[in-house]
Amino acid sequence: MTSCHNAVSLHEARKVAIFGGTHGNEMSGVTLVNLWTNNGAEIQRTGLTTKPFITNPRAVEKCTRYIDTDLNRAFTSENLSAPRSEDLPYEVRRAQEINQMFGPKGSPEAYDVIFDLHNTTSNMGCTLILESSKDHFILQMVNYIKRAIAPASCSLLLYEHPILQYATSRSIAKHPIGLEVGPQPQGVLRSNIFESMRVIVKHGLDFIELFNGGMEFPPCTVDVYRVSESMDYPRDTNGNIIAMIHPDLQDCDWEPLNPGDPMFQTFDGRTIFYEGSTVYPTFINEAAYYEKQQAFVMTKRETLVANGVKASKI
Numbered sequence: 001m002t003s004c005h006n007a008v009s010l011h012e013a014r015k016v017a018i019f020g021g022t023h024g025n026e027m028s029g030v031t032l033v034n035l036w037t038n039n040g041a042e043i044q045r046t047g048l049t050t051k052p053f054i055t056n057p058r059a060v061e062k063c064t065r066y067i068d069t070d071l072n073r074a075f076t077s078e079n080l081s082a083p084r085s086e087d088l089p090y091e092v093r094r095a096q097e098i099n100q101m102f103g104p105k106g107s108p109e110a111y112d113v114i115f116d117l118h119n120t121t122s123n124m125g126c127t128l129i130l131e132s133s134k135d136h137f138i139l140q141m142v143n144y145i146k147r148a149i150a151p152a153s154c155s156l157l158l159y160e161h162p163i164l165q166y167a168t169s170r171s172i173a174k175h176p177i178g179l180e181v182g183p184q185p186q187g188v189l190r191s192n193i194f195e196s197m198r199v200i201v202k203h204g205l206d207f208i209e210l211f212n213g214g215m216e217f218p219p220c221t222v223d224v225y226r227v228s229e230s231m232d233y234p235r236d237t238n239g240n241i242i243a244m245i246h247p248d249l250q251d252c253d254w255e256p257l258n259p260g261d262p263m264f265q266t267f268d269g270r271t272i273f274y275e276g277s278t279v280y281p282t283f284i285n286e287a288a289y290y291e292k293q294q295a296f297v298m299t300k301r302e303t304l305v306a307n308g309v310k311a312s313k314i
Ligand SMILES: CC(=O)N[C@@H](CC(=O)O)C(=O)O
Pocket: 023, 072, 116, 118, 119, 120, 121, 129, 168, 178, 180, 286, 288
């Protein structure tokens, strides 16, 4: 990486993958990847190869999130370096295979960009998930996408946290990016959600094409929601859930939750109020997170500065 005028020179992004079915019951990504596998014209761009790929075919076949363990938590260095064995959980073996094909994670041979397509049951709208506040290529890409889809909007979720961050499928790429679009029930396709996801991927690919073609992207700022904490459901002493998301909070992803605001409603009708400083909850009442003891994720707003970028020709 060398600095020149206003823009940092970065390597061209020639190897691109689009992952669907990392969770087998999130139907927009599964359907788009299958569509693009049959006919890739829509995702072809000059100067790059884009590979659509179903990451968890057994989970897709069963229309379930996973078979043995969550694939989107499986790309840890421990798992990826474990001796190959039939005794390992299916998703750990699959993570090793995917790492061979699109990584190895952290190596120069790794894919440049991986778009990982997800759906949520939460009312998050279009969300782009970033893994690093220092990935200026991705910051520029999300800035480009936001401008391209206006007046439609899309939120930026920065999942950069020492404890809460997890080892995603896309994390094997040099520049990982998650797309999370909702609300859509598990196992269901909704045309509006499908179309928004499709449009975002297309703009993401356009950005890479322009970047590789030599366009310089000037410095900019991007407003993100940074993950700060996870909130569990209220439970009894046996660990059973005793309350639901309060109706005033349900579907209010990205809206401020202030001290004293209603947060949960117990089965006997009591309201539990939020205490603490203002946060912006998201993934509110996500179906897949009951098993993770997570009622919603708390975020804080932050403005990031993105360096100008351009492709280096060497
Ligand atoms: C609902 C869902 O699956 N969300 C994704 C978010 C991500 O891709 O980071 C996950 O928990 O893996």
